Amino acid sequence: MEQVSVIVPVYNLQDELEGCLTSLRAQSYPALEIVLVDDGSQDGTLELCRRWAQRDGRIRVLHHDNRGVSYTRNRGLAAATGAYVMFVDGDDRVEPDWVEQYVHAARRSGAQVVLGGLTIHRGQGEEILSPPCTGGRSALQILSALCTDPHPLYGYVPNKLYRRQFLLRHGLRFPEHMAAQEDLRFALECYARAEQVYCLPCAGYHYHCAPRRRQVPLEHLWDNQYTLLCLAQAAQVPPQGVQAQRQRLADMLYTALFWAKDARQVSALKRLPGAQQLLACPQLWHGLGRIAAACLRGGHDGAAYALLRGRREAGQLWGRLRGRQGGGTA
Numbered sequence: 001m002e003q004v005s006v007i008v009p010v011y012n013l014q015d016e017l018e019g020c021l022t023s024l025r026a027q028s029y030p031a032l033e034i035v036l037v038d039d040g041s042q043d044g045t046l047e048l049c050r051r052w053a054q055r056d057g058r059i060r061v062l063h064h065d066n067r068g069v070s071y072t073r074n075r076g077l078a079a080a081t082g083a084y085v086m087f088v089d090g091d092d093r094v095e096p097d098w099v100e101q102y103v104h105a106a107r108r109s110g111a112q113v114v115l116g117g118l119t120i121h122r123g124q125g126e127e128i129l130s131p132p133c134t135g136g137r138s139a140l141q142i143l144s145a146l147c148t149d150p151h152p153l154y155g156y157v158p159n160k161l162y163r164r165q166f167l168l169r170h171g172l173r174f175p176e177h178m179a180a181q182e183d184l185r186f187a188l189e190c191y192a193r194a195e196q197v198y199c200l201p202c203a204g205y206h207y208h209c210a211p212r213r214r215q216v217p218l219e220h221l222w223d224n225q226y227t228l229l230c231l232a233q234a235a236q237v238p239p240q241g242v243q244a245q246r247q248r249l250a251d252m253l254y255t256a257l258f259w260a261k262d263a264r265q266v267s268a269l270k271r272l273p274g275a276q277q278l279l280a281c282p283q284l285w286h287g288l289g290r291i292a293a294a295c296l297r298g299g300h301d302g303a304a305y306a307l308l309r310g311r312r313e314a315g316q317l318w319g320r321l322r323g324r325q326g327g328g329t330a
Contacts, residue, residue: 005082016091040066070174095204117203147241155184
């Protein structure tokens with residue numbers, strides 16, 4: 001029976017980790033290696049991990065000073081020995097047949113990546129996310145779908161199984177320079193290199209959305225979307241898919257330009273990878289955006305900033321006036 005390495009990055013989870021590990025120990029698929037990687041926890045998480053390792057020989061514990069989730073996942077990946085690799089967040093839990101369903105799908109299909117659904121918990125409510133399709137898909141099909149109709153499941157980490165040799169052969173790791181959206185970047189690189197991705201209608205992973213929210217830097221958002229464009233072009237995604245992704249990037253750039261704080265920030269946005277090529281395509285720009293893009297192409301960054309700032313302030317003024325009028329008639 002082929003072994004599955006389940007990598008669990010943990011950080012300050014002494015109150016949540018018990019439920020996660022209980023669900024992993026209850027898996028119907030017995031050939032598990034559970035790799036707990038502690039990212040410098042300041043509470044009792046590390047001690048809890050070590051106690052669980054004493055109770056179950058399938059559990060291994062690694063520890064390092066706080067380096068972030070990407071480093072932590074990569075360390076777990078380097079230590080894994082199974083034929084397959086899966087990732088679980090330490091504050092989530094899984095159904096008893098979760099691993100078994102993914103392994104059976106990988107064996108039947110021969111896919112390098114198996115993508116499943118999620119049961120997402122927000123407060124007292126829950127939502128089931130299922131893949132937009134079932135069965136095997138090529139890299140071309142997955143990248144095309146990401147360009148034209150991106151589904152949120154494509155970017156998550158815990159709803160996937162990977163063949164470990166596939167990850168090692170292509171040197172696939174989580175980008176440690178990214179403070180957010182590192183999961184999507186890892187997924188994109190995997191899709192681009194996989195001969196087949198199998199979509200499985202299984203929502204046995206219970207994903208708990210924390211109330212805290214991370215602010216995602218624009219550079220990381222842009223980096224992922226530009227990477228997707230480059231991968232789509234390399235995979236020869238049909239023109240409508242490539243054009244849809246180019247339009248998405250142009251819309252992102254316009255939004256960032258519109259809310260720029262000063263002309264220097266406008267100039268910095270022009271230096272984003274691929275931004276110059278987008279500005280050079282008039283068909284991607286409309287209305288005020290087309291005029292601003294022309295200014296930027298001509299090196300008139302200050303004029304572009306003044307134009308967009310004027311439109312922004314006019315809109316804010318109009319909103320205040322409408323609010324006063326509404327208040328006066330109430």
